[in-house]
Amino acid sequence: MLDTLVQGVLLGGLYCLFALGQSLMFGVMRLTNTAQGDFIVLGAFAAIAVLGALAPALPDNLFAPLLAIALLLPVAFAFGYGLQRHVLNGTLGRDPLPSLVVTFGLGVVIQNFLLEVFSADPRSIETHGLNTESVAFGGVAVGVLPLAILAIAIGATAALQWLFGSTRLGRAFRAVSDDKEIAELMGLDARKVYALATAIAFALIALAGVLQAMRTTVSPGDGPLLLLFAFEAVIIGGMGSFWGTLAGALLLGITQQIGFRLDPGWGIWLGHVVFLAVLVLRPQGLFPKTRG
């Protein structure tokens, strides 16, 4: 039982990274990025492609995936900024449908692009045994890589919460989220603020993609399932709260692990059941953003 809980928490760490970008974009501009999962997979394949191209020049150790992350994060940041500035800003408004349709379309484009370039074969990033290493805690074997991913997820959540609560940019994020018109009256350019939020979300998406490909395999059709996990984590945790997103992700991870333990076919299904139960019993999520 303890083992199941621990593995669930570790899985939840990964889901948290899937979900943080979603939580950020929804929190700042009420935009649901339905291509979230596909962008995570795109990030993973971008890393795989970069590592493949640079393979002859790279040392044969863990330095390679770290380099991929270091290279990819600024590119993803710039990509997210440009995407928001030139595409997604045009879809925002009272009606949520345009942004849903556009991001859904982007998802389809990404899936087919990846299928065309990389084929349907699952791929992964070589970790030189890191993904099978483990340490023992009181009789429970804990994977080193999943533990590192959990630590990164907690660190990223804390960093986002700090950014939101204690910085000038975070204040701007909250202000445009509260009242865009008045924020613009103060001299803020909401389109730029939105672009910065998406830029940060895409850096997190790229990070999640690389870690996913290190932990397991990715294939071009994985996106929608990853989106579902991200979405469920955000909804269970409560919209607009990053600690809530982390809690939602951990709960989803634990539930899925319990399901897998009961029957290998039940894991993901049980996750959906808990998600639906939260929607019915507590639609605002477990830890909605509190005001006052």
Next chain:
Amino acid sequence: MARLLEAAGLTAFYGDAQALFGIDFGLDAGEVVAIIGANGAGKSTLLKALTGLVPAKAEQIRFKGQAIGGLPPGEIVRRGLALVPEGRRLFASLSVEENLQMGAFARRRGPWNAERLYKLFPILAEKRAAPSTSLSGGQQQMAAIARALMSNPSVLLCDELSLGLAPIIIKEIYDAMPAITGEGMSVVVVEQDVAMARKVSQRLYCLQEGRVSLHGASDRLDAAQISHAYFGV
């Protein structure tokens, strides 16, 4: 001499519905002007057009000699026009202090800063770390005025300061006005309370159905004239 702020033949629309039908309006430096009128007369729309929240044609609004009609709101606040919006509209997830900091985003130089505003409205200093939603209506209005003053405007536009507030609170808020105009700032107040509007202003405009129905020195207009201009009967 050209006026500090001037609207000439100003028209404004919400979609296909016209809200302003050729408003002529002027404000000199150091002046307090009141705008009165019934609900739907176009008072708030006039302020929104002046601050860029409602589109206007460039030449219809001149500020410091330059055409500013239709500029984005952020550009207008950087030139020195600040609005205290109707219904306060503080940022709900920001503290009182953070709301004031947002007001300073335009980064204009001038006499106003958080410390001085806390002296003007001591209750805000006490509640600076509190969420803006925890303030009473009157305190929220003070915070909204302080937020607008943080941009050090040369013209402060106040939309319905007294909306939903108790008379004693309204008096408290208007008592701060001399300290604000004492800095040479020009103020436009939109008011439902005609007596208060006449008391605080030097000149007065009355709007009716999107047009100026009366205009003159606040202490020279008699009650019958105002009543006629206000209700149109």
